[in-house]
Amino acid sequence: MDKKIVIAIDGFSSCGKSTFAKAIAKRLGYLYIDSGAMYRVVTLELLRRGLIKDGVVDTSMLQSILKEINIGFSYDPVKMVYLTTLNGEVVEDEIRSPQVANHVSLVAAIPAVRTRLVELQRELGKKKGIVMDGRDIGTVVFPNAELKIFMTADPIVRARRRLKELQEKGLNVTLDEVLKNIEERDYIDQNRDVAPLRKADDAVVLDNTNMTVEEQMEWVEEMVKRLTV
Numbered sequence: 716m717d718k719k720i721v722i723a724i725d726g727f728s729s730c731g732k733s734t735f736a737k738a739i740a741k742r743l744g745y746l747y748i749d750s751g752a753m754y755r756v757v758t759l760e761l762l763r764r765g766l767i768k769d770g771v772v773d774t775s776m777l778q779s780i781l782k783e784i785n786i787g788f789s790y791d792p793v794k795m796v797y798l799t800t801l802n803g804e805v806v807e808d809e810i811r812s813p814q815v816a817n818h819v820s821l822v823a824a825i826p827a828v829r830t831r832l833v834e835l836q837r838e839l840g841k842k843k844g845i846v847m848d849g850r851d852i853g854t855v856v857f858p859n860a861e862l863k864i865f866m867t868a869d870p871i872v873r874a875r876r877r878l879k880e881l882q883e884k885g886l887n888v889t890l891d892e893v894l895k896n897i898e899e900r901d902y903i904d905q906n907r908d909v910a911p912l913r914k915a916d917d918a919v920v921l922d923n924t925n926m927t928v929e930e931q932m933e934w935v936e937e938m939v940k941r942l943t944v
């Protein structure tokens with residue numbers, strides 16, 4: 716039987732990490748975990764409780780909220796989509812909203828939030844056979860991952876891809892708004908004190924500006940084969 720490994724995919728916002736991670740997980744029959752969705756769920760809960768105002772997070776109840784909320788992932792085989800749940804409620808669309816996108820990096824910079832979510836992420840990766848994408852997966856969550864990929868793409872290409880996706884969902888947003896959100900998140904993610912976004916020393920870089928997902932799969936195939944046999 717093939718050896719099970721951990722694949723860590725990090726990189727900039729909206730460069731195709733989750734699309735690639737899902738494709739690899741499907742090919743290998745691995746568990747796929749979108750760690751960004753976990754930060755988005757916490758952000759949604761804080762917004763729902765009115766605890767984020769004017770760019771400031773009220774952290775007084777944070778510890779109990781982090782203990783109480785239950786973040787889950789399920790796969791809808793009919794629609795072939797992953798669904799993120801918050802205490803059993805499917806919140807996949809809500810966590811992708813511009814409101815959550817505009818506050819998530821602020822929440823992700825809070826040390827207590829990171830401590831709790833990293834704990835949950837490590838638990839999920841215990842048995843290996845997992846592909847996880849995020850910002851600190853290869854540097855902090857799984858520093859011993861067998862394969863680490865650091866993804867990037869031209870910001871304007873990333874914004875156009877994300878705009879297309881949001882417009883297809885019926886959201887009324889402009890290219891400028893999407894680009895601004897991507898640049899702001901990248902800035903906060905790279906400059907926060909705890910677990911800033913950076914390439915792990917042993918990660919391989921993938922710039923997919925001019926690549927299709929199929930070409931990315933060809934790019935990764937040899938590496939995966941070498942590590943799993």
Ligand SMILES: Nc1ncnc2c1ncn2[C@@H]1O[C@H](COP(=O)(O)OP(=O)(O)OP(=O)(O)O)[C@@H](O)[C@H]1O
Binds near residue numbers: 727732735751876927
């Ligand atoms: N190689 C590619 N070529 C064209 N479009 C792509 C490619 N990879 C991903 N996309 C599209 O780009 C958009 C962003 O991709 P995805 O959600 O996978 O990025 P991400 O890095 O996980 O984003 P985020 O960090 O915001 O969660 C999606 O609409 C996806 O379909």
Ligand SMILES: Nc1ccn([C@@H]2O[C@H](COP(=O)(O)O)[C@@H](O)[C@H]2O)c(=O)n1
Binds near residue numbers: 729820
């Ligand atoms: N490991 C991670 C994953 C995500 N974040 C933060 O969450 C935001 C949303 O993530 P997406 O992957 O859905 O874009 C992201 O901008 C980061 O601020 C993180 O800090 N660490």
